[in-house]
Amino acid sequence: MKSTLNFYQILLLSLMLLFSASASIQSQNKIKVACVGDSVTFGAGIQDPNENSYPAQLQQLLGSSYEVGNFGHSGATMLKNGHKPYWDKPEFNKSKDFAPNIVIIHLGLNDQGNNNWPKHKDEFEQDYLDMISVYKDLPSKPKVIICRMTPTFSGHHWFEEGMRESFKEIQSKIETIAGKASVDVIDLHEPLYRFPEYFPDNLHPTKEGAQIISNKVFSAITGDYGDLKLPLLYGENMVLQRNESISFNGTANYNDTVTVQFNQETKHVTADFNGGWKVDFPSMEAGGPYQLKFSTPTKSYDLEKVYIGEVWLASGQSNMDFMVRDMESVATVLKDSLNDQVFLFSMDGKTLSGEKFSEADLKNCNAADYFRSSGWTTSNTKDLEKFSAVAYAFAYSLQKKLNVPVGIICNAIGGSPAQSWISREAMEQKHETIDLLNDTRLNPMVDVWVADRIELNMEGHSKTKIRARHPYQPTILFDAGILPIKDYTIKGVIWYQGESNVDQIELHSKLFKMLVDDWRYHFQNENLPFYYVQLSSLNRSTWGSFRDSQRRLLNIANTGMAVSYDVGNETDVHPIKKWIVGQRLSKIALHNDYSFDIGYSGPLLDFVNVMGNTLEIHFKHGEGLKALNNSFVQDIFIASSDKKFVPAQTKIVNGTLQVWSPKIENPRYVKYGYTPFSDGNLVNGYGLPASTFSNSTE
Structure with missing residues (x-):
């Protein structure tokens, strides 16, 4: 069929x-x-x-x-x-x-x-x-x-x-x-x-x-890169560094023409294969406000107020993050020290707590999302209250002397160790820091408090599907907070950090040197000024030795150190006399970077002569050397070659300090300000305190 x-x-x-x-x-x-x-x-x-x-x-x-x-x-x-x-x-x-x-x-x-x-x-x-x-x-x-x-x-x-x-x-x-x-x-x-x-x-x-x-x-x-995008620090009231070539950069769709109009000059640039573009304008003297416009055929950004002045970055941990509203004399500052020529940019960590992180917290623990940025604001009362007290005191003091706009960027994170702020490319060069990268939570080189906080915050993290890094783990704060701003020209850095590395003194010294070199490399300025705060006084065992290790870091070129042990607190890691600290940092910058003839450093150990049973101590910046209140010098000890230190008697003669003890026949070593909560009272003629010091390397 x-x-x-x-x-x-x-x-x-x-x-x-x-x-x-x-x-x-x-x-x-x-x-x-x-x-x-x-x-x-x-x-x-x-x-x-x-x-x-x-x-x-x-x-x-x-x-x-x-x-x-x-x-x-x-x-x-x-x-x-x-x-x-x-x-x-x-x-x-x-x-x-x-x-x-x-x-x-x-x-x-x-x-x-x-x-x-x-x-x-x-x-x-x-x-x-x-x-x-x-x-x-x-x-x-x-x-x-x-x-x-x-x-x-x-x-x-x-x-x-x-x-x-x-x-x-x-x-x-x-x-x-x-x-x-x-x-x-x-x-x-x-x-x-x-x-x-x-x-x-x-x-x-x-x-x-x-x-x-x-x-x-x-x-x-x-060729789609999401059209015209500008870097993090671009915005209304932004401050650009004076007397330096001005570079604007960003991303745009491939082959799009980006037009930049600034200071009555217009320039055009074509976005490259990777969407990047950059255009340069000549350096300018301080001034403003100026108008600035970026545009492509389909998108534009118009900024009405852009200033030319001085730009500094303030970073570190909680004592740099310490807010104006919590400082001593806050009412006076908010009444008498507002300054409409100081412009603030705050980068605040979204996730930081003393409890287990929630899933929402964990989602912010990555290089893309960790920081929340304020944009540029003037130093009005509302915005200033929540800004860094040290950073504002520094910027305010600069502005009063320089009489130009000052922009201050702050991205300090409470509790953060130095290794969080160093790039991966730098950390990968040495075995010691590679070990920190590979064992970030229980490594014995990590201070106990830091390790414990990471463990507490990340408890149960492995049971979630969220990929996260803790803000105290190596490199994350560099990735989240430094990399996005590295192409923005700054004058220098002020730094207040060390509390979370204080138990690993030798390691911290290596990390600090690495950090300074690393930031200078990424900001493309091998002479970038880097001024830091020596830790204050606190009744914790290693703080005296740590302060002296910070003094020794002054051998790094173009660094400066503000002493703060005289404004510390015996039991509180966050002393409130922050205006003094910010002012001391500003004196260093004013002298080193703006050629002001002012006292900017307290006495620093230069060398020690042995004169029989007496040690004769010579200082840099020792002019007008004296003990406060016309008293004897306090918190000073000497030792013979056995390094068993005993309290010393003192006398100041022609700007040198003589120390001795009836108990020591052949003195060799001296320590000053080593008591964790020190009552050291040695100052110079400018009233600036001597740094903790010793000629012993122990």
Whole structure:
């Protein structure tokens, strides 16, 4: 019996053929994007990579007019002679058969291993150029874009065994390759480098990390960078540093023309492949207000009041964050010391408490969201009450002497240790600080209070799906608070910190030097002034020794130290005499940076002469040396070579201090102001107190 199709079956078959042809045509009209790479591209370690790998998330961003292919192969190398060459993998042929219009290459992470790089590194560049040529020569003639590698973090077991150096070499070669092959480069290192919490195994990103990759690739493909965006510190009442070249920068859509109008001058600049733009104006004398306008064809920002003057950054922990409203004589300050030529910019931590963090708190514990910024405000009563007392006293004192606008930025965080403020690139250079990076919560080098607070705040964190870092962990406050402002020209830094490193004196000295060098590098000023507060008096055992260690840090060029032990509190880590501290910092700046002939330092130990049974102590800044209240010098001790210190008798002769004790026949060492809560009373003719000091290195 012959089989026949009825009318409806014929109609259904015809429709199916029609839809199939239509789908084929639609597929042919789509822009095809081939994502070539290793396990990061594949989505290794990500739950459901078919939905959450970076190519999958890229497909969602690009939409139905694009077709994204994931051609990642775990472990693949760019090197043809590597242990697992991408060239030999089925994904390589599949990516070519895909007939792509765009090829995104992210390879190199597996080449950095000691099983590949040392022996074959000279082959990497040519192998990469060969792969680019293979894709460019496809019949589909795709646009090829290559990528700077995603980060490899210090917790990787090969990091200190050559991988750190290999990684840097490969990143550098990728830039060279891009130039030789005339292809664009997507930087996948930034900002992922600032989110180690998205790399649980130090190499593979989580879904959140993959989302950052997909966003960057999306922008590179489409040129869409969210239109005109300005840096954090740009806004009404902003203060720009006088007598320095003025640079404005930001992001915009690729190839958009950005117009900048300032001081009756107009300049145009084109946003580059990565959306970046920068334009320079000549330096200016102090003045204002000036109008400033940024615009693209579709968006603009108009600022009516921009000033030229002096810009300083105030940072550190709680004593810098200590508010005007809580200081001694606050009523007088808020009545008589308001100044409409001092402009405040506050960056406040969103999450800080003595309790377990909530899920809402944890969501703020990352480099992108930790700080809440105020914008620039004048120093009216409402805004000033919540601003840093030390920072305002400093800025107010500068303004009164200089008679120019002064901008002061404060981003201090209570309880924060020095390592939170240092960049990852700096911390990754030495084993001691790498150890801090890799063991951030129970490391014995971390002060007990800090470690305990981290544990308390992060209790139960691992049970949530939120990826977070504690604000006291290494590098996070640099990532969140310094990196976003590093391109803004500042005159210098004032710093009040150390309480959270006081139990690790030697380590703190190393961290402090590292921090100063690090900030000078990122602010692109190797002579950036850095003035800090020596810790006050407090009845805690290590504070005297710590103060002396801070004095020794004055051997770092272009630093200055304001002594504060005479305005401390025996039991309160937050003494309230903050105006005095801010004024002392301002004296250092006024002398060093603005050439005022004023006393700016108390007596500092210069050298010690042994005169029989007496030590003769010489000081820098010792002119007019005296003991307050015409009394004997207090809190001073001497010792022989056994370093068993006893109270000393004293006499001041021609600006030198003589010390002795009937109990010590052959004195060698002296200590002053070492009692944690010191009643030291040695000052110079300017009334500035002598620093805690000793000629003993113990």
